Amino acid sequence: xxxxxxxxxxxxxxxxxxxxxxxxxxxxxxxxxxxxxxxxxxxxxxxxxxxxxxxxxxxxxxxxxxxxxxxxxxxxxxxxxxxxxxxxxxxxxxxxxxxxxxxxxxxxxxxxxxxxxxxxxxxxxxxxxxxxxxxxxxxxxxxxxxxxxxxxxxxxxxxxxxxxxxxxxxxxxxxxxxxxxxxxxxxxxxxxxxxxxxxxxxxxxxxxxxxxxxxxxxxxxxxxxxxxxxxxxxxxxxxxxxxxxxxxxxxxxxxxxxxxxxxxxxxxxxxxxxxxxxxxxxxxxxxxxxxxxxxxxxxxxxxxxxxxxxxxxxxxxxxxxxxxxxxxxxxxxxxxxxxxxxxxxxxxx
Amino acid sequence: xxxxxxxxxxxxxxxxxxxxxxxxxxxxxxxxxxxxxxxxxxxxxxxxxxxxxxxxxxxxxxxxxxxxxxxxxxxxxxxxxxxxxxxxxxxxxxxxxxxxxxxxxxxxxxxxxxxxxxxxxxxxxxxxxxxxxxxxxxxxxxxxxxxxxxxxxxxxxxxxxxxxxxxxxxxxxxxxxxxxxxxxxxxxxxxxxxxxxxxxxxxxxxxxxxxxxxxxxxxxxxxxxxxxxxxxxxxxxxxxxxxxxxxxxxxxxxxxxxxx
Numbered sequence: 001x002x003x004x005x006x007x008x009x010x011x012x013x014x015x016x017x018x019x020x021x022x023x024x025x026x027x028x029x030x031x032x033x034x035x036x037x038x039x040x041x042x043x044x045x046x047x048x049x050x051x052x053x054x055x056x057x058x059x060x061x062x063x064x065x066x067x068x069x070x071x072x073x074x075x076x077x078x079x080x081x082x083x084x085x086x087x088x089x090x091x092x093x094x095x096x097x098x099x100x101x102x103x104x105x106x107x108x109x110x111x112x113x114x115x116x117x118x119x120x121x122x123x124x125x126x127x128x129x130x131x132x133x134x135x136x137x138x139x140x141x142x143x144x145x146x147x148x149x150x151x152x153x154x155x156x157x158x159x160x161x162x163x164x165x166x167x168x169x170x171x172x173x174x175x176x177x178x179x180x181x182x183x184x185x186x187x188x189x190x191x192x193x194x195x196x197x198x199x200x201x202x203x204x205x206x207x208x209x210x211x212x213x214x215x216x217x218x219x220x221x222x223x224x225x226x227x228x229x230x231x232x233x234x235x236x237x238x239x240x241x242x243x244x245x246x247x248x249x250x251x252x253x254x255x256x257x258x259x260x261x262x263x264x265x266x267x268x269x270x271x272x273x274x275x276x277x278x279x280x281x282x283x284x285x286x287x288x289x290x291x292x293x294x295x296x297x298x299x300x301x302x303x304x305x306x307x308x309x310x311x312x313x314x315x316x317x318x319x320x321x322x323x324x325x326x327x328x329x330x331x332x333x334x335x336x337x338x339x340x341x342x343x344x345x346x347x348x349x
Numbered sequence: 350x351x352x353x354x355x356x357x358x359x360x361x362x363x364x365x366x367x368x369x370x371x372x373x374x375x376x377x378x379x380x381x382x383x384x385x386x387x388x389x390x391x392x393x394x395x396x397x398x399x400x401x402x403x404x405x406x407x408x409x410x411x412x413x414x415x416x417x418x419x420x421x422x423x424x425x426x427x428x429x430x431x432x433x434x435x436x437x438x439x440x441x442x443x444x445x446x447x448x449x450x451x452x453x454x455x456x457x458x459x460x461x462x463x464x465x466x467x468x469x470x471x472x473x474x475x476x477x478x479x480x481x482x483x484x485x486x487x488x489x490x491x492x493x494x495x496x497x498x499x500x501x502x503x504x505x506x507x508x509x510x511x512x513x514x515x516x517x518x519x520x521x522x523x524x525x526x527x528x529x530x531x532x533x534x535x536x537x538x539x540x541x542x543x544x545x546x547x548x549x550x551x552x553x554x555x556x557x558x559x560x561x562x563x564x565x566x567x568x569x570x571x572x573x574x575x576x577x578x579x580x581x582x583x584x585x586x587x588x589x590x591x592x593x594x595x596x597x598x599x600x601x602x603x604x605x606x607x608x609x
Contacts, residue, residue: 052511072514083505085512089530098526099516143512150516 001064003028003186004049004154009058011044011210018044020210022058029184031177033197036207037233042190045207046156049188051075062153078147078185082159084139086131092142093118093127099150117145120179137168144176148183155180155187161196169193173200194234198222206230224345228271231347236306237273238316239347244270250341255312259289259341271347276306278343279318281329287338291316295333309335370585377578389575393583396576398565406554406562409478410547413485414540417493420486422536425497426528429506443494446487451552454484459556477557484553489546493539500535501528537598541591549584 002025009022019041026032034042047053049060051072060067067075086095093114100110118124121141131139140160147155157176161169177200180187191197197204198218206213206221208229214221225231231239242252250261254272261272280287293309293316305328308317318337320328329335380388393399428439446454458480462470470476486493506528513523529536554561566584570577 050511050515052514072511073517073519076517077515079512079515081508081512083508085505085508087509087512087527087531088504089527089533098513098518102517102522146512146516156515 002026003030003063004188005059005061006045006049007059007061009045009048009060010056011041011048011053012056017056018210019048019055022210022212024205024212024215026186026188028186031180031187031189031200031202033189033191033201033204034207035191035194035197035204035234037192040207041210042192042205042207043158046158046188046190049154050077050079050156076150076153078150078152078155080140080143080147080155080157080160082162084131084136084143084163086139086143086146088131090130091127092123092129092131092134095131095142096127096146096149098146103150113149117149120148120182121145122175135168136164137172140164140172141175144179148179148185153186155185157187157189159190159192161191161193169196176200198234206233208233225273225347228347231273231345236276236317237345238276238314240272240274240314240316240344242270242272244268252344255314257289257291257312259344261341261344261346263342265346273345273347274316274339274343276317276319279316279337279339281307281318281320282336282338284338287340289341290336290338292334292336295329295331295335298328298331300328309337311337373578373585374582377575377582380575389579390583393569393576393579398560399580402560402562402565403548405560406548409482409485409561410544412482413489413547414543416482417486417489417539417543418536421490421493421497421539422529422532423524425494425501426506426524429498429501430510440494440498443490447491451484451488451550452556454487455553455556458484471557477559481553481557481559481561484557485543485547485550488550488553489539489543492542492546496535496539496542497532500532500538503535504528504531534599538595541595545588545591548587 004024004026006022006024006026009019010017011019018039022041022045024032034045036042044053048055049067051067051070051074055068062075062077087098090098096114096117097110100113105113114127115124118127121144123138123141123145126134126138126142131142134142140163143160144157160176161172164172173196176189189197189200198221201218203215203217204221205215206229208227214226214230216224221230221234225234225237228239231237240254242254244265244267245251245253245258246260247265247267250263250265252259252261252265252270252272283290291311293311295307296310296315297308299306300322303322304319305322306317306319307328308315316337377389378385378387380386380392424439428436459471460466462468462476462480464472470480509527509531510523513527518526548562549566550561551563551567555564555567562584566577566580569580
């Protein structure tokens with residue numbers, strides 16, 4: 001039995017169903033991210049786990065205990081909010097101590113735990129500061145320490161890095177993951193940032209229109225997207241409409257270019273997809289399928305250059321590494337691209 | 350030209366407000382013929398009725414503030430948190446004392462709570478004092494509610510509440526340790542306005558026949574020349590002291606420094 005069990009969870013506001021038949025089993029110590037665009041139901045699901053929203057249907061169990069009748073303050077769930085939500089009238093140390101004081105812990109225990117948590121988040125000397133005296137990143141660290149101080153069963157993070165600038169986000173996500181691993185706390189992390197989800201999570205739940213479209217490890221989600229939405233939302237994919245010529249061998253025609261995927265495919269028309277990094281400019285060993293196209297767009301991204309080439313009716317995106325000796329092809333140039341047919345992904349609806 | 354006009358308006362405005370006060374103060378100091386003195390103030394302060402009525406009004410003001418805070422803070426908080434749709438209606442209700450004269454309110458009280466009614470509050474001193482305090486709380490409601498509501502607007506009530514809940518806090522703890530300290534400046538503003546209103550209020554206290562400072566002011570004004578002026582200056586000083594205190598608490602509130 002999983003540590004956190006969510007079964008057939010649904011939430012409706014009037015006639016609008018925002019979460020539909022959501023099921024998830026999270027193991028103890030696991031880090032699971034809910035990934036999806038705004039309005040997909042990820043925060044609502046998180047808030048139902050926290051107890052801030054009441055499910056219309058379904059059950060939430062933590063360590064076998066049904067949460068339905070428990071108020072948010074009885075669930076022992078730590079929560080970190082996007083807006084930090086530090087108590088402005090309390091110092092950093094008082095903020096971290098808040099939950100412990102509510103729990104009636106002794107002064108000695110509180111002091112020790114506060115010092116330990118401030119050490120954990122790397123701010124041992126800022127205990128006497130007020131939230132307004134801290135940067136955004138520091139405030140979010142304090143919010144994390146405050147949530148962890150009470151030793152919650154589950155930690156919920158609701159887009160905790162969204163309000164921070166890019167550099168802080170990258171460093172803080174590493175810190176959050178390190179602390180989570182160190183404490184071994186079961187964590188659910190809500191984000192719309194795929195990079196965050198891919199880099200931090202043990203598993204990702206990709207949500208779309210209230211439904212968990214796909215649940216899997218970051219590797220599975222990125223390399224084997226099961227739906228068109230997941231394929232489009234996670235990473236960059238070029239979708240190619242293809243006609244299956246031989247279902248047994250997976251022989252297909254993509255706008256006149258034939259390729260064999262080497263695996264069984266359904267009959268008729270299918271949607272295939274390919275990641276930009278799976279396509280090479282010019283011939284490449286192991287990438288047997290070659291196509292010719294015209295460059296329509298060049299994006300310089302620093303270490304990587306993303307190009308788009310018109311091939312038949314489709315526009316194929318591909319990446320090359322930046323090199324000061326070899327400038328990228330210009331818009332309008334004819335190029336030969338190569339890819340391995342096995343890298344073509346079959347996309348379901 | 351624009352600058353000149355602005356200065357002229359300012360001087361006219363200040364003259365309009367300050368000249369009567371200067372005249373009032375000057376007259377209150379003129380009790381002794383031919384020279385300025387504090388005789389009127391000494392006479393007022395020596396009057397035992399002044400001490401009685403003033404201390405009665407101070408106690409009533411403090412009780413009104415406590416009652417007002419206990420009534421308004423949870424109400425404004427709950428409306429903002431759970432019933433935002435009701436906000437316009439609650440605001441309307443809290444503004445009613447501005448358009449319903451105190452005399453109407455007190456006659457309503459007397460009619461409802463007289464000795465032959467189902468709740469004869471006017472039948473005892475404690476009951477009448479209680480009624481007077483409710484009346485004061487009603488009169489100060491527009492100011493207290495507005496002050497607290499403005500204070501609540503400056504904090505993210507919903508998220509702070511949820512953060513406190515996730516840390517195990519119940520409603521009382523949230524109100525006492527999270528919401529109240531963060532709207533303290535606003536509460537104090539409302540409290541000082543309430544204090545100023547109660548100290549000078551006449552109608553409710555006179556018609557409920559309670560020994561408050563307002564009726565004493567009126568009594569002095571009807572029978573003496575210089576003492577009422579001294580009392581008016583004192584009452585005015587109290588009001589201004591309250592306003593000054595509002596400024597002070599705002600300035601010295603530690604955790605709101607960042608907001609300014």
